[in-house]
Amino acid sequence: MKKQSSSPHSSMGFTVWFTGLPGAGKSTLAKLLESRLRVLGLPVETLNGDEVRKRLTKGLGFSREDRLENIRRITYVANLITRVGGISIVADISPYAQSRDEARKEIKNFVEVYVQCPLKTCIERDPKGLYAKAQQGKVLHFTGISDPYEEPLNPTIIVETEKENPEESTKKVLLELQNLNLILSI
Template sequence: MERKGLVLWLTGLSAAGKTTLSKGLERELKRRACLVEVLDGDIVRTSLSKGLGYSREDRTTNMRRIAFVANLLSRNGVIAIVAAISPYREAREEMRQSIENFIEVYVNAPLEVCEARDAKGLYAMARVGELLAFTGIDDPYEEPIHPDITCYTDRETPDESLAKILAILEEQDYIPPKPHVEFFI
């Protein structure tokens, strides 16, 4: 199978499960001998996008930078997994139009669930005004209208969400099927 690059863009609220799914996808894709790289929004912000704030313009610039790197990777046969909140629909659509092989995965969890999962306490800080322009609290998250895949992480286990994504990637010939192991005695 010829290696076909891809940008798999996971979008959703903070604590929706994007990082969990991206790590699980990375493990499984490496098991299948795929070239894979994860671009996690939190990590990218500390290097590639250092110095950007949280205005709409800065968030869109951050997304464009991530998309540029992800597109370079995908053009070279790598599956680039982007795990970033990516709150604005128009900016995500811009990424879709500029990247040849683009799959948008909406990691969907209700705000209440994300707040309950929040180990870093970011939602609590945003609720009392210690953290401004926080997505979902005082800055909007514009849900995808027609994502390619939706994972309902409040109702699905991580394994169920991963299986859903992997099945679609197999159907669209981005990845080989999971190898069947046969034992001969």
């Protein structure tokens, strides 16, 4: 059997983990990064919080315990992808430092991206209309309003989505992946 040639760009698995407030820009950046990496011919999959909660973690709620369990399951899948040399992108609020720390311990080549955006701007953006509902008390346990978000203290990368456009933020991530020798060229 002919040996499969590896991609000229990367042969190493890694996980890019986007964390940040609702509306900070995680899904937007995950989608853009995924398409950039795919164009390079790299094997990439995205675990997006919204989709994950409809499938992998269906039935879990938003208590601290359930949020930790949600992230543990995402971590498990991200690790499987990473271990076989794939790239996994995670886009999830992941509000607790504990769960991000657990993910970092479990996953080799874990790249934590703090998608930073002031709460005020996230509230103005309100892409899903959930901040408005949370402020009216119609959504409980809503991160930033009635649930905590623990900022990453030492993330690999910080993108500031109030100041940067999505292209600029994505470029920052790609350059850092290159610096870390996780991808060869961009």
